[in-house]
Amino acid sequence: MEAVPEKKRVTVDGQDYELVFGRPASLTSKPFTYCPGCNHGTIHRLVAEVIDELGIQHRCVGMASVGCSVFSYEFFDFDFISCAHGRALAVATGVKRVQPDTVVLSYQGDGDLAAIGTAETIHAANRGERITTIFVNNAIYGMTGGQMAPTTIIGQRTTTTPEGRDEHRIGWPIRMSEMLALLPGVAFVARTTCHDAKSILKTKVAIKKAFRAQLEDRGFSMVEILSNCNVNWRMTPQDAVNWVGEEMTKVFPPGTYKDVFAEDQEKARADAPSKTKAQSSEKTEV
Amino acid sequence: MLLEEYIFAGFGGQGIMTIGQFAAYAGMIQGYDTAWIPSYGPESRGGTANCNVVISDDVIGSPHTHSPNGVIVMNAPSFDRFEPEVRKGGVLVVNTNLATQSSERSDIKAAYVPCADIALEVGNEILVSVVALGAFNALKKVVSDENMEQAIKWKIPQARKDLIDLNVRAYYAGKEYLEST
Amino acid sequence: MSAQRVFMKGNEAACEGAFRAGCKFFAGYPITPQNEVPEYMSKHIWDHGGTFIQSESEVAAINMLMGASAAGARAMTSSSSPGISLKQEGISYIAMSELPCVVMNVVRCGPGLGNIAPHQGDYFQATRGGGHGDYRTITLAPNSVQEMAQFVYLAFELADKWRNPALVLSDGTIGQMMEPVDFSEMPYVEPPDKSDWCLNAHQEGRERHLITTIYLLAEDMAPVHERLVKKYERIKKAEVRYTDYMSDDAEILIVAIGSPSRVARSAIKAGREEGLKLGLLRPITVWPFPYGVIRQYAESDRVKAIVVTEMNWGQMVEDVAMAVSGKKPVHFVPKHGGLTFTPEDMLEPIRAIRENPMNPETLWVQT
Numbered sequence: 001m002e003a004v005p006e007k008k009r010v011t012v013d014g015q016d017y018e019l020v021f022g023r024p025a026s027l028t029s030k031p032f033t034y035c036p037g038c039n040h041g042t043i044h045r046l047v048a049e050v051i052d053e054l055g056i057q058h059r060c061v062g063m064a065s066v067g068c069s070v071f072s073y074e075f076f077d078f079d080f081i082s083c084a085h086g087r088a089l090a091v092a093t094g095v096k097r098v099q100p101d102t103v104v105l106s107y108q109g110d111g112d113l114a115a116i117g118t119a120e121t122i123h124a125a126n127r128g129e130r131i132t133t134i135f136v137n138n139a140i141y142g143m144t145g146g147q148m149a150p151t152t153i154i155g156q157r158t159t160t161t162p163e164g165r166d167e168h169r170i171g172w173p174i175r176m177s178e179m180l181a182l183l184p185g186v187a188f189v190a191r192t193t194c195h196d197a198k199s200i201l202k203t204k205v206a207i208k209k210a211f212r213a214q215l216e217d218r219g220f221s222m223v224e225i226l227s228n229c230n231v232n233w234r235m236t237p238q239d240a241v242n243w244v245g246e247e248m249t250k251v252f253p254p255g256t257y258k259d260v261f262a263e264d265q266e267k268a269r270a271d272a273p274s275k276t277k278a279q280s281s282e283k284t285e286v
Numbered sequence: 287m288l289l290e291e292y293i294f295a296g297f298g299g300q301g302i303m304t305i306g307q308f309a310a311y312a313g314m315i316q317g318y319d320t321a322w323i324p325s326y327g328p329e330s331r332g333g334t335a336n337c338n339v340v341i342s343d344d345v346i347g348s349p350h351t352h353s354p355n356g357v358i359v360m361n362a363p364s365f366d367r368f369e370p371e372v373r374k375g376g377v378l379v380v381n382t383n384l385a386t387q388s389s390e391r392s393d394i395k396a397a398y399v400p401c402a403d404i405a406l407e408v409g410n411e412i413l414v415s416v417v418a419l420g421a422f423n424a425l426k427k428v429v430s431d432e433n434m435e436q437a438i439k440w441k442i443p444q445a446r447k448d449l450i451d452l453n454v455r456a457y458y459a460g461k462e463y464l465e466s467t
Numbered sequence: 468m469s470a471q472r473v474f475m476k477g478n479e480a481a482c483e484g485a486f487r488a489g490c491k492f493f494a495g496y497p498i499t500p501q502n503e504v505p506e507y508m509s510k511h512i513w514d515h516g517g518t519f520i521q522s523e524s525e526v527a528a529i530n531m532l533m534g535a536s537a538a539g540a541r542a543m544t545s546s547s548s549p550g551i552s553l554k555q556e557g558i559s560y561i562a563m564s565e566l567p568c569v570v571m572n573v574v575r576c577g578p579g580l581g582n583i584a585p586h587q588g589d590y591f592q593a594t595r596g597g598g599h600g601d602y603r604t605i606t607l608a609p610n611s612v613q614e615m616a617q618f619v620y621l622a623f624e625l626a627d628k629w630r631n632p633a634l635v636l637s638d639g640t641i642g643q644m645m646e647p648v649d650f651s652e653m654p655y656v657e658p659p660d661k662s663d664w665c666l667n668a669h670q671e672g673r674e675r676h677l678i679t680t681i682y683l684l685a686e687d688m689a690p691v692h693e694r695l696v697k698k699y700e701r702i703k704k705a706e707v708r709y710t711d712y713m714s715d716d717a718e719i720l721i722v723a724i725g726s727p728s729r730v731a732r733s734a735i736k737a738g739r740e741e742g743l744k745l746g747l748l749r750p751i752t753v754w755p756f757p758y759g760v761i762r763q764y765a766e767s768d769r770v771k772a773i774v775v776t777e778m779n780w781g782q783m784v785e786d787v788a789m790a791v792s793g794k795k796p797v798h799f800v801p802k803h804g805g806l807t808f809t810p811e812d813m814l815e816p817i818r819a820i821r822e823n824p825m826n827p828e829t830l831w832v833q834t
């Protein structure tokens with residue numbers, strides 16, 4: 001059950017208005033410092049909206065990882081701890097085990113989650129830690145100035161793959177969602193994008209499910225969000241967004257890779273074959 | 287001043303570590319300061335294992351005994367390694383079922399005990415080291431038999447009363463063998 | 468004779484000390500010679516209302532500790548030398564975050580994989596911070612199974628008092644040996660309430676709690692450094708601990724910690740029987756180091772020389788030399804490779820030092 005937000009009213013110049021769009025309570029008033037066109041801001045907002053809608057702001061504890069989102073705690077308005085590069089999910093494990101009433105959010109980039117922190121990621125997921133991870137895959141190391149990431153795609157130029165990523169020299173882009181989906185400890189894992197309005201809405205649905213998996217004590221959850229880094233990709237924001245939709249999605253297909261809620265429904269349907277299909281209304285594909 | 291330093295050595299699985307703990311615990315309840323330390327890690331993988339026991343009426347320095355005045359060797363390699371280390375006037379107990387050597391030294395007291403045979407008679411070959419301990423302590427007499435019994439009861443879970451009894455019997459069987467020879 | 472004495476291993480006694488101090492979280496990764504710690508924890512911590520995690524690595528363990536500590540729990544990890552190297556990253560972050568926690572190092576012989584025998588090669592690492600950045604960790608050096616329990620207990624207290632990581636710098640001998648322990652001085656305590664700063668689920672209305680180590684602007688960082696430095700200065704004034712043995716009339720003072728300090732005690736007794744006036748000064752905290760008391764000995768006319776015995780190539784001896792600052796000759800008697808001292812190993816060079824306090828064989832010369 002989610003709380004239906006009340007209609008808020010604001011007074012501007014003595015005039016009374018209904019507030020139709022505002023800053024989520026879970027965000028501070030500090031303006032984002034991300035580059036123009038970067039999706040980190042979009043994703044922050046989606047996460048904050050979901051937290052507001054679930055009414056869990058004061059239960060949330062965030063893990064700030066190392067990457068462009070290192071200062072994410074400046075923007076999210078709840079308890080936070082800043083972690084060493086790659087270690088967010090280990091720190092998160094400690095927090096959640098000691099304070100099981102908290103709702104733990106880990107916000108990580110691809111270098112953080114899929115290179116230096118691979119072991120922490122796989123094992124937190126495999127232990128089924130009740131943690132929700134937002135994995136921002138921008139196929140590059142944004143913060144350090146555009147080096148190759150584990151998710152850099154074949155042929156993509158970065159400052160450390162100046163001729164484009166060559167799989168014979170450095171291997172292939174790593175698909176974390178597909179990998180983690182194999183682990184029984186994982187309750188929910190989906191890959192979404194943020195390259196248009198529709199995909200942004202789907203991302204929000206996925207984020208909410210990921211938190212639900214934690215709130216209902218089902219296991220580890222992660223949403224991998226394909227994001228852009230127009231600055232280090234050396235593209236205009238529009239070209240960068242297009243590149244996410246056209247190129248990145250070929251290598252990293254959006255979809256739901258593990259969803260215990262859908263499995264529940266599947267099972268319920270199998271157990272009660274007489275009931276009609278129409279009764280299951282929830283859409284699982286995001 | 288009392289300073290007893292023991293090395294008990296044999297194959298892993300013979301119960302060497304356990305008899306060392308029996309002796310050290312018995313020493314403790316007798317009022318002494320005691321210490322026990324195992325040889326640990328790869329050394330104890332290669333077949334031979336040993337532990338050191340120190341019993342003293344003063345605060346114990348190193349738990350590692352570099353010149354023991356009491357040694358039990360449960361197999362041939364342990365005999366070769368530790369027989370020369372026994373301090374002058376010290377005691378050596380040899381399990382003759384696995385170590386067929388005998389000591390040429392006249393400055394130590396050596397006792398030869400068919401520990402495995404006696405253990406089988408008592409009821410189980412796993413008691414082999416406890417038999418050796420019984421013989422060893424019959425020579426040493428540093429801690430009382432009652433305290434050794436207490437140590438056996440401390441180490442073995444109360445629920446395994448059968449095992450406690452077997453161990454106690456093995457201990458006295460070793461003692462009796464020595465006293466009768 | 469106290470009826471309270473129980474016979475146990477150093478590594479297990481350390482766990483009992485932790486339980487009595489209210490430790491509620493342990494994460495660790497297997498490594499000899501400290502395996503009894505995670506084993507004992509995994510068996511018993513649940514009965515004390517705590518949580519055990521066998522982590523995927525030492526790096527993960529120390530970071531789990533950071534989370535557990537940030538969430539308000541008394542938390543501990545343990546390892547041996549190679550694993551402690553991996554933990555240094557986390558210890559640096561924890562020190563900077565000013566989070567309390569206890570880290571035990573049952574030191575084995577390095578560098579590299581080395582071997583699993585007792586050693587003291589991690590002294591510098593433990594007393595100089597160990598990871599990157601300018602920080603210190605309170606470091607206690609036990610020399611008995613009793614002190615394994617007691618110092619872990621004390622480490623929790625000091626860690627909370629100063630909001631700083633506290634290390635227990637043990638060695639393979641102390642971790643592996645069994646000895647009688649008396650827990651009567653270690654009553655079970657309720658861990659302190661940390662809800663005024665820890666991360667937790669809370670009612671609306673309280674300021675949010677933020678724990679961070681990043682200060683991009685030098686102007687922002689400088690006051691943080693200053694705060695830390697001032698804290699370290701206060702710790703140095705308040706927490707220096709040491710004990711001595713027969714040092715009142717000693718002409719040659721031995722300085723030793725850990726298992727060599729036990730052998731030193733035997734050497735002193737044997738030495739005094741042959742007329743060598745020996746005494747022992749044993750630092751209990753190696754950071755903060757008891758420079759002051761060693762300086763006092765060095766300034767005494769009675770003391771002819773100071774002998775440092777370590778199972779390494781000379782680490783603590785540098786602290787001792789700093790304290791003595793040239794007032795008396797400082798000698799260094801080492802043991803390498805994981806070999807352990809006998810009393811005679813110490814007495815032989817000491818006899819030579821008595822003959823010639825400047826004996827070049829053992830004289831410690833700073834190069």
Ligand SMILES: Cc1ncc(C[n+]2csc(CCOP(=O)(O)OP(=O)(O)O)c2C)c(N)n1
Pocket residue numbers: 066067068069085108109110111112113136138140141142143144149
């Ligand atoms: C141990 C360590 N190694 C390297 C760095 C430097 N570093 C900071 S951020 C970063 C990469 C971050 O990339 P990603 O996680 O993809 O985040 P993004 O900036 O792309 O959002 C690196 C290598 C560090 N902080 N710590």
Ligand code: SF4
Pocket residue numbers: 033034035037038039040068138142143228229230231232
């Ligand atoms: S560098 Fe890239 S990832 Fe970082 S804020 Fe700018 S656009 Fe975003």
Ligand SMILES: [Mg+2]
Pocket residue numbers: 067109110111136137138139140141142149
């Ligand atoms: Mg990135």
